[in-house]
Amino acid sequence: MADEVLSPHPAWREIDDYCAGRLLAFEVASVEEHMFECKRCSDLTKQIRFASQVVDGWTAVSHGYAHGLQRRIAEGLSRAESLAPALLRSRLSDWRARWSDTVGGAVRLIVRTPGKTSELVTSGLEAILSPAAPFPVFELVPTRTRGETTVAESPVKGILPKASIAVTGNRIVVVVRSTPEESPPLIVLFPQNSDQAPLVQAAEWSNESASWKARITGIPTGDYIVALSPSPFEDKSTQDV
Ligand SMILES: [Zn+2]
Numbered sequence: 001m002a003d004e005v006l007s008p009h010p011a012w013r014e015i016d017d018y019c020a021g022r023l024l025a026f027e028v029a030s031v032e033e034h035m036f037e038c039k040r041c042s043d044l045t046k047q048i049r050f051a052s053q054v055v056d057g058w059t060a061v062s063h064g065y066a067h068g069l070q071r072r073i074a075e076g077l078s079r080a081e082s083l084a085p086a087l088l089r090s091r092l093s094d095w096r097a098r099w100s101d102t103v104g105g106a107v108r109l110i111v112r113t114p115g116k117t118s119e120l121v122t123s124g125l126e127a128i129l130s131p132a133a134p135f136p137v138f139e140l141v142p143t144r145t146r147g148e149t150t151v152a153e154s155p156v157k158g159i160l161p162k163a164s165i166a167v168t169g170n171r172i173v174v175v176v177r178s179t180p181e182e183s184p185p186l187i188v189l190f191p192q193n194s195d196q197a198p199l200v201q202a203a204e205w206s207n208e209s210a211s212w213k214a215r216i217t218g219i220p221t222g223d224y225i226v227a228l229s230p231s232p233f234e235d236k237s238t239q240d241v
Pocket of ligand 1: 040
């Protein structure tokens with residue numbers, strides 16, 4: 001006799017159902033009676049309960065975080081639209097209508113007090129990346145720091161355009177390699193602090209570097225999501241190999 005348990009061990013499935021509260025009263029009584037005399041099954045029950053709490057907690061936190069980011073984009077776009085000059089308003093309205101709370105690329109920007117190096121964070125923004133955007137860009141994976149300038153670049157994949165964001169102190173330069181026929185990419189800075197208004201700028205074509213460029217200077221101290229509009233490269237998605 002390996003152990004001195006009188007009743008047979010419940011099946012794994014039954015213990016799982018017990019932990020999830022899916023058993024009827026008489027089944028619960030039977031399982032509890034067994035666990036009273038069986039350390040193996042009562043330990044297993046504790047492990048299952050602990051694991052499911054961790055999973056539930058994790059899901060709630062990450063879901064809440066993702067939802068918060070999406071809301072920030074949706075509200076920020078709406079606010080940007082109401083503040084923007086007429087020329088940009090229709091583009092923002094189009095962005096909102098077609099892509100709602102998602103963006104073509106994003107990076108988090110932290111501008112600290114003057115004299116301190118600003119920071120780019122390229123992770124944790126997956127929830128707001130447009131799944132349909134053929135501009136998978138700002139995963140912006142590799143980040144490098146050269147002196148006071150930090151650069152985040154989009155990975156180069158096939159024929160897809162390449163983009164970069166460089167921050168030096170309180171100014172950023174966004175470069176998007178594409179063609180001048182495209183509509184200019186919009187760059188929006190969504191502040192975390194709701195007292196601050198979003199900053200919007202359309203990139204301008206630079207013949208010199210054969211790319212779209214935007215320069216935003218004098219960014220107030222704060223925590224931002226720098227986002228690119230999803231639409232400019234839409235037509236190219238079908239050519240993606
Ligand atoms: Zn047992």
